[in-house]
Amino acid sequence: EIVMTQSPASLSVSLGESATLSCKASQHVISNVAWYQQKPGQAPRLLVYSASTRATGIPPRFSGSGSGTDFTLTISSLQPEDSAIYYCHQYNNWPPRYTFGQGTKVEIK
Amino acid sequence: EVQLLQSGGGLVRPGGSLTLSCAVSGTTSGTYAMNWVRQTPGKGLEWVSAISVNGRGTYYEDSVKGRFTISKNTSTNTLYLQMNSLRAEDTAVYYCAKERSGAPNDFEIWGQGTRVTVSS
DSSP states (O other), X not given: OOOEEEEOSEEEEOTTOOEEEEEEESSXXXXXXXXXXXXTTSOOEEEXXXXXXXXXXXXXXXXXXXXXXEEEEEEOSOOGGGOEEEEEEEOOOSSOOOEXXXXXXXXXX | OOEEEEEOOEEEOTTOOEEEEEEEESOOOOOBOEEEEEXXXXXXXXXXXXXOTTSOOXXXXXXXTTTEEEEEETTTTEEXXXXXXXXXXXXXXXXXXXXXSBSSOOEEEEOOOEEEEEOO
């Protein structure tokens, strides 16, 4: 099983500042990584796929990067609505053995 | 706009059965794989099962293999998860999720989630 390790577990960032979230895969997953945002009581929402491609309707302040085992989600100019938990997800296996990171909670100061 | 509308779920006793449904609207292309993912406070997001584009390939996480069955009805565009021999550790919010196209791929659309509680 490919283990996805996210860091930090939580961070508190001032409004308008940037946040950098990390995700490390235990094996190479090429660029088959997605990032999701989840707010309380809601389903996860796709932000980025293929490590760096923003999903439809996602503002440009969300950007993903990385390949191989190290991936980053950067949220620039944080807005109040960005307060959420963010998960990375690898989909590099077939047959599928998809795995998710444990999440990073982002709070706005 | 593609939407996934889930139904089913609820409270069931250990050893019992439950069926979850996920109706897909806004697309009839059928060129996508579908998945079930569950979420618990302790284990976070956990992939449970997937079904291939043509429906002939079904795949399961080890702990549910032999107890859960994923299926889909292409004429009604509905995904199912039949859950048998339920255990307390199956208690979770279950989400259906549509892959971008084919597989393996990201989960571009998610259902709203449905809670399953296994308890006596």
